[in-house]
Amino acid sequence: MIFKLGDKFEEHFIVSDETYNGFIQIFKDTNPLHTDENFAVEKGFKGKVMHGNILNGFLSYFIGECLPTKNVIIHSQEIQFKNAVYLNDELQFKAEIIGIYESVNAIEFKFDFKNATTKTVAKGKIQIGIIK
Amino acid sequence: MERNEILKQVNAIFIDTLDDEDVVIEETTTANDVEEWDSLTHIQLVVAIEKHFKIRFTSKEIQSWNNVGEMLNCIQEKGI
Numbered sequence: 001m002i003f004k005l006g007d008k009f010e011e012h013f014i015v016s017d018e019t020y021n022g023f024i025q026i027f028k029d030t031n032p033l034h035t036d037e038n039f040a041v042e043k044g045f046k047g048k049v050m051h052g053n054i055l056n057g058f059l060s061y062f063i064g065e066c067l068p069t070k071n072v073i074i075h076s077q078e079i080q081f082k083n084a085v086y087l088n089d090e091l092q093f094k095a096e097i098i099g100i101y102e103s104v105n106a107i108e109f110k111f112d113f114k115n116a117t118t119k120t121v122a123k124g125k126i127q128i129g130i131i132k
Numbered sequence: 133m134e135r136n137e138i139l140k141q142v143n144a145i146f147i148d149t150l151d152d153e154d155v156v157i158e159e160t161t162t163a164n165d166v167e168e169w170d171s172l173t174h175i176q177l178v179v180a181i182e183k184h185f186k187i188r189f190t191s192k193e194i195q196s197w198n199n200v201g202e203m204l205n206c207i208q209e210k211g212i
Contacts, residue, residue, distance in 0.1 A: 027210065073173060075172065076176070076198055087133070099179070099181045099183070100188070101178065101188070102188070102191065103178055103188065103189040103190055103191050103193065103194050104174075104175040104178045104179060104191070104194065105191075106175055106179055108179075127179065129175060
């Protein structure tokens with residue numbers, strides 16, 4: 001097993017114009033909270049709120065591209081959105097292995113995303129399988 | 133722990149993992165008897181059972197199981 005309990009990983013992500021516009025272009029979620037500055041401000045936010053599921057895209061990148069093996073598949077994940085993410089926010093992503101299940105080649109991570117003010121914007125758990 | 137109590141707790145794990153309140157497992161139950169019990173669900177079941185009882189199986193042990201009863205034997209052999 002190439003992973004050990006307690007192994008830690010860090011990545012840095014930016015919710016760029018390209019990411020935001022690409023998400024809307026692909027998934028067509030143009031809810032005004034995400035696309036209308038005035039609407040979002042009226043609802044108490046600082047500006048357009050980025051789609052929470054953009055963070056799931058970052059998670060996909062982390063699992064698919066940042067681990068020491070490409071032989072991975074996501075079994076399950078859960079995520080809680082704690083605070084709004086805005087355009088061009090820089091996010092610090094941290095993940096730690098909290099479970100290794102060698103009998104079924106499964107690994108469980110806990111993770112969180114923090115913004116530039118170190119406020120947690122999302123956190124959760126993700127379980128992956130190591131495929132042979 | 134009494135075997136019946138282990139079976140009861142494992143049944144609760146099956147209900148939660150399979151998201152099916154009607155699942156009732158017995159000693160002789162196999163994956164063929166439970167529609168939702170596919171290979172991916174099997175992984176989730178094993179992980180959930182390992183977490184719940186705070187035990188770890190080996191891949192050899194898992195491959196040796198032919199039914200729920202043999203899974204329960206394995207759990208009991210780990211001192212539960």
